[in-house]
Amino acid sequence: MDEDFIGIKNAAISFILEAEDLKSLEETKLQFLGKSGKLTLAIKGITKLPVEKRPAFGILANEVKNAIENALEQQEKILSQKRKSVLLKKIDVTNPGNKPLLGNLHLVTQAIEEISEIFKRIGFARIRYPEIDWDYYAFTSLNFPENHPARDDWETFFIKADPDKKMGRQVLSPHTSSGQVREMEKNKLPIKMLNIAKCYRRQSDVSHTPMFHQFEGLVVDKNISITHLKGTLDYFVKSYFGKERKSRIRPYHFQFTEPSFEVDVTCGVCNGYGCRLCKAGWLEMGGAGIVHPNVLKAGGIDPQKYSGFAFGWGVERVLMMKQGLELDDLRLLYSNDLRFLEQF
Numbered sequence: 001m002d003e004d005f006i007g008i009k010n011a012a013i014s015f016i017l018e019a020e021d022l023k024s025l026e027e028t029k030l031q032f033l034g035k036s037g038k039l040t041l042a043i044k045g046i047t048k049l050p051v052e053k054r055p056a057f058g059i060l061a062n063e064v065k066n067a068i069e070n071a072l073e074q075q076e077k078i079l080s081q082k083r084k085s086v087l088l089k090k091i092d093v094t095n096p097g098n099k100p101l102l103g104n105l106h107l108v109t110q111a112i113e114e115i116s117e118i119f120k121r122i123g124f125a126r127i128r129y130p131e132i133d134w135d136y137y138a139f140t141s142l143n144f145p146e147n148h149p150a151r152d153d154w155e156t157f158f159i160k161a162d163p164d165k166k167m168g169r170q171v172l173s174p175h176t177s178s179g180q181v182r183e184m185e186k187n188k189l190p191i192k193m194l195n196i197a198k199c200y201r202r203q204s205d206v207s208h209t210p211m212f213h214q215f216e217g218l219v220v221d222k223n224i225s226i227t228h229l230k231g232t233l234d235y236f237v238k239s240y241f242g243k244e245r246k247s248r249i250r251p252y253h254f255q256f257t258e259p260s261f262e263v264d265v266t267c268g269v270c271n272g273y274g275c276r277l278c279k280a281g282w283l284e285m286g287g288a289g290i291v292h293p294n295v296l297k298a299g300g301i302d303p304q305k306y307s308g309f310a311f312g313w314g315v316e317r318v319l320m321m322k323q324g325l326e327l328d329d330l331r332l333l334y335s336n337d338l339r340f341l342e343q344f
């Protein structure tokens with residue numbers, strides 16, 4: 001039995017020293033120390049010996065095992081070092097690296113990040129409200145009369161579910177303005193929120209898609225006036241489109257603001273001189289206005305003490321206005337054609 005253990009040790013060590021790579025070293029390890037390895041089986045054999053002989057063989061077996069393990073460890077170090085130096089010789093550090101296949105953020109996601117960042121700098125907090133909302137938040141609380149055309153099935157997507165007595169039917173939020181009264185109901189004044197979200201309407205042509213994104217600003221505080229609105233618009237237009245761009249407001253009508261305005265920005269293609277793309281030098285960006293007293297009341301705010309302004313613009317729309325002629329069909333943004341998307 002003595003000779004067996006010494007033989008196993010010598011055989012193992014010679015194999016270990018001959019191993020030329022880590023793989024054959026691992027094979028040698030299994031051959032001797034694995035479940036049915038030579039040493040493992042020999043150790044099992046000890047239990048068949050008479051009891052008085054067992055301790056001596058146990059000690060011997062242990063010594064052999066340690067010797068094999070030490071040899072394995074030494075050889076592994078040598079082989080790892082060898083592999084490293086071979087690899088280094090193969091690598092030409094002056095070669096350009098392999099460019100990993102990285103995706104890039106979707107054009108709309110990039111625009112949302114940029115818009116959020118611009119408004120964050122002047123203290124607007126980004127807020128999110130449900131995509132499926134109640135008619136109450138989408139229309140009633142915003143001063144829409146019962147028979148307003150926006151509530152028509154042809155304008156808004158309604159959810160097939162039982163209506164709620166106070167809240168009415170459920171809708172796919174048709175605009176980010178649904179967040180206005182929700183924000184007021186938090187009962188924290190002053191308000192300076194930016195709600196960027198998906199909106200849904202029954203529409204589809206070169207400049208409209210059934211799903212689109214809006215960003216909505218709402219400011220409510222004491223003594224808020226049109227001057228604050230105009231200053232905020234100018235700041236956004238110059239930050240997003242460029243210092244040379246100008247904004248203007250035109251009277252308009254919306255249910256939830258009074259007075260209401262359409263906001264225009266000078267055309268980036270002709271710089272305001274007038275071209276094929278614009279109307280005499282100006283492009284329409286979207287709506288804005290001073291919050292209607294009825295909307296403040298719906299949010300539990302006293303219109304005698306507080307006032308506010310709001311604006312809501314399409315993310316895709318401002319994106320198209322920034323990109324100019326490169327983006328003449330809004331539907332391209334959602335057709336998932338990588339040849340188009342990878343350009344940005």
Ligand SMILES: [Zn+2]
Binds near residue numbers: 267268279281282
């Ligand atoms: Zn133009």
